[in-house]
Amino acid sequence: MAPTNSVVTAVRVLEAVGERQPVGLSDLARAVALPKSTVQRTLRTLAEVGWCVTDDTARWRLTYRAFAVGNQARDAGGLRAVAVPVLHELQLATGETVHLAAPDGRELVLLERLDTAHRLRAFLPLGHRIPLHASATGQAYLAACTPAEVDAYLAGPLEPSTRHTVVDPDLLRARIAEVRERGWSVNPEGLSDGIAAVGAPVLGPDGRPVGALSVSGPTVRMSEEVFDDHGRAAADAARRISRDLGARP
Structure with a gap:
């Protein structure tokens, strides 16, 4: 060999x-x-x-x-170190689990998780690989990508994670457009059964996405009534982290 x-x-x-x-x-x-x-x-x-x-x-x-x-590669780009203080504030404000993920090919890799005090909660292990189309973080990340990058991703395999995962390319394009207009993603049970999440992209100095964050929780708490409040909080946190990374408004 x-x-x-x-x-x-x-x-x-x-x-x-x-x-x-x-x-x-x-x-x-x-x-x-x-x-x-x-x-x-x-x-x-x-x-x-x-x-x-x-x-x-x-x-x-x-x-x-x-x-x-x-673990040495966990923050090779400095994203986690900048983001963690803001993520703590986001977790305290929402009371739900907060995730930070960074891209690796057609997936995101979970860099950080701040858990809620609730016994019933969302859970993904650090290092977990997250499909872009099936997750709040992934859809938020795609919304910050160029149209050509989105087209290239949607041309690939789109496997369902749950029965609620959106795998139709046209429906995903529509959802990505909504994220761009609204400022945050909403993903009810697309990645895990019984778990809903909102997400927002994090940008680097060149305005390109370097990751995404999310607020996740069980659907008994993460319902339509809180999507907007938690979504705005997530988007605000993502903007603060992006600014600290050098991204322009």
Whole structure:
């Protein structure tokens, strides 16, 4: 196996372990579509350098080294450090869970989550990958993109996350247009059943979107009666963060 191919294989196996851990060799080989012998050899190499470990049941998981390195990338662009103080204020003002996410390909990656004190609440783990079309953060992010970028995204696969997810490109274009006019997105149960959210884009110095934030909660609290109030609060918080990042009004 060529050195470049070995690195690609190692990354694929590492990502698959992270998504499925703890995971057995056979399931992992099927997930990455590689021979079991290749996957096993890769896992042994990853174990030697401290990235993976196996338990008594021969299932594999990531070590805390992966967390340590990943956490360094969590705020490589400085977005989280600037946003967190504003996010705290937003969480206190709305009383619901607040999320901050940044783009990675056709998805957003969750960088920060500030939880509500309510026992019934929205929950996504840090590092969770969020489809743009199915989420309040994603739709807000798309609303800040160029029409060409939106067209390119909508031309790709649009898989439903729930039965409420909007996957029709024309309906999504209409929703994105509403976000641009209103200033925030509204996404009832599009990403998770029983959870509604409002979101707003965060812009960088060049006016381009660098992420998005959301206010999320169970539909018993996040109802149409609070969408506008929470949406305005989210949009105001996003504008403040964008300004602190150097974006012009």
